[in-house]
Amino acid sequence: MKRNFNVVKKIIVLLFLSSSLLAQSFKATADKTIVTQGETFQVYFELDAKDINSAENFTAPDFKGFSVLSGPNQSTSMQFINGSISASLTFSFVLSPLKPGKFTIGKAFITYKGKRYQTQPIVITVRKGSTRRSGKAGVRRQAATPTGITQSEIARNVFIRAIPNKTNVFTGEQITVTYRLYTRLNISSPTITKLPSYDGFWAEDLQMPNTITFRNEMYKGVRYRVADLKKVALFPTKSGKLRITPFELNIPVLIRRRTRSLFDDFFNDPFFSQTQTYNFKTKSNSVLINVRPLPSKGAPKNFSGAVGSFTLNYSVDKYSVKTNEPITINLKIAGSGNINLIQIPEIKLPAGFEKYEPKVTSKINKQDVVSGFKSVEYLIIPRIPGKKIIPPIEFTYFNPIKRSYVTLRTKRITIEVIGETKNFTASANSGFSKADITLLNKDIRFIKTSNFALVRIADEEIIPHWFYWALVLPLILLAFAVVLKKRQEKILGNQQLLKSQRAEKIARKRLKKARKALDEKQDDLFYEEIYKALSNYLSDKLDIPASDFTLDKIKTLLESKGISAELIGEVENVINKCEYARYAPAKDESAEENIYSQTLSLISNIEKAINRKKK
DSSP states (O other), rough: HHHHHHHHHHHHHHHHHHHHHHTTTTEEEEEESSTTOOOEEEEEEEEEEEEEGGGEEEOOOOOOEEEEEEEEEEEEEEEETTTEEEEEEEEEEEEOOEEEEEEEEOOOOEEEEEEEEOOOOEEEEOOOOOHHHOGGBBBOOOOOOOOOHHHHHHHHHEEEEEEESSSSETTOOOEEEEEEEEEEEEEOOEEEEOOOOOOOOOEEEEEOOOOOOOOOEETTTEEEEEEEEEEEEESSSOEEEEEEEEEEEEEEEEEOOOOOHHHHHHHHOOOGGGEHHHHHHEEEOEEEEEEEOOOTOOOTTOOOSEEEEEEEEESEEEESEEETTOOEEEEEEEEEEEEGOOOOOOOOOOOOOEEEOOOEEEEEESSEEEEEEEEEEEEEOOOSSSSEOOOOOEEEETTTTTTEEEEOOOEEEEEEEEOOOOOOOTTTTTTOOOHHHHHHHHOOOOOOOOOOOOOOOHHHHHHHHHHHHHHHHHHHHHHHHHHHHHHHHHHHHHHHHOOOOHHHHHHHHHHHHHHHHTTTOOOOHHHHHHHHHHHHHHHHHOOOOOOGOHHHHHHOOOOOOHHOOHHHHHHHHHHHHHHHHOSSOOOHHHHHHHHHHHHHHHHHHHHHHHHHHOO
């Protein structure tokens, strides 16, 4: 028994010693120890400890022979070891060798709970970089930034990728493209220089967090800090090879060069080092999507272009009604796919029904997969009594996973229409009902035979003057109504003219919503309404389909309308500001007030300019 107790004591002591040893671990590692001149690599100084808050006074080595592109970048992590919680504190640097040879990265120091720890030196071998010849010009040297670092070095450490979840789809099938930023350098907030073009697609921006959140991720064997900047759902509207143009950004890169000053060595703080900002322009890769046409074989006649996965539900508020009493039929199509492009099914009514324009509502969830529902409310009124049967309502869509058409049907709807019957009790002598007799009693009056005092009226007083005006006025009103009707028919027949005339009115309604959102401090909703107000106005005014709505096309059409370059520049500025608002970590109320006033004035000035040219 005593022996077993001693064994337990030894195990406890060993566990305690192992945990205390973990607390004393301070080591240096590098992701590469053999590099090429001009290549970048990372060095990590990691402290394993129970209480990382007790660590202080980290001192980095002198990186002689290297240029410090980024660092120190600090990160922490938690882990369980032998049943106890352990934490680690890591300081990382991104380095680039200045010349070939063997170099030693010296010791780093840190104080933990009053005791000073140090790392072991790391030997880095730098190979000579190969030179490339370009044509007759011989060796061409890369242009260096003001900090002395070449653009190719920055490009290897800061870049953006457009990542589609699939590249081979059917027409109407959703593609999700993620624009992901990779960096190993210190950067500040990027600004958009050019948005991607989605020619041949219907685009829906997916929901993203208000602030950029970075995470660690390996890409081609190298660790980067990664953040998703933008996600967009694309629905191809035509088949063939469709290309998505690059997303272009301007990224301020903070490059720090260590100095040999006493302040830098003593404080080891970037504040006392030389830090320069270089505006690095980068763009994502273009994406080629192969869009296959929907199969023509087996396509039902009622197929209207819906692609995805859907369900169909319906309800009827009453099955037994009187004539002229309204009936409401609700139809709900729900699922994943492009809900906005779904055409509502046609309802076929038997004779004796009057149908009104259906009321359509929809709700869209813009997550990774666009989903939601479209609800249709049909109002019908029976005019003739009897038993009426409404045939099943059908909705057909194409399922890209099953690669087949699916037709959903409701059950047939039976409506019992009760008519208003009259109780006729005919008389044997007259052959009329009581109602008929009552009507005759009202219509036929007795002739009065007593004397009257008759007075002669002049001929001109028999027909008053207003009577002639009453004859002419209907003709004038009729002519005016005919002209007005023809004008309305012309406008209704030309949908583009109708949308163009209503564009400013609709835009001002959007701006009222933006104003309300601004007053209620709803920043995301404010920028969304501003963007919709301007983009929908331009789309209706310039007759641009949603799938072809790009900044380049807007600028071209505005120029053709005679809009000044100054106004076109304001349009581009407002659209870019609204897009950039998604990435901004904080909002500026004065800037939001300015963009609201700018958009309001911009729409008014474009409207005046277009109307002035028409005259």
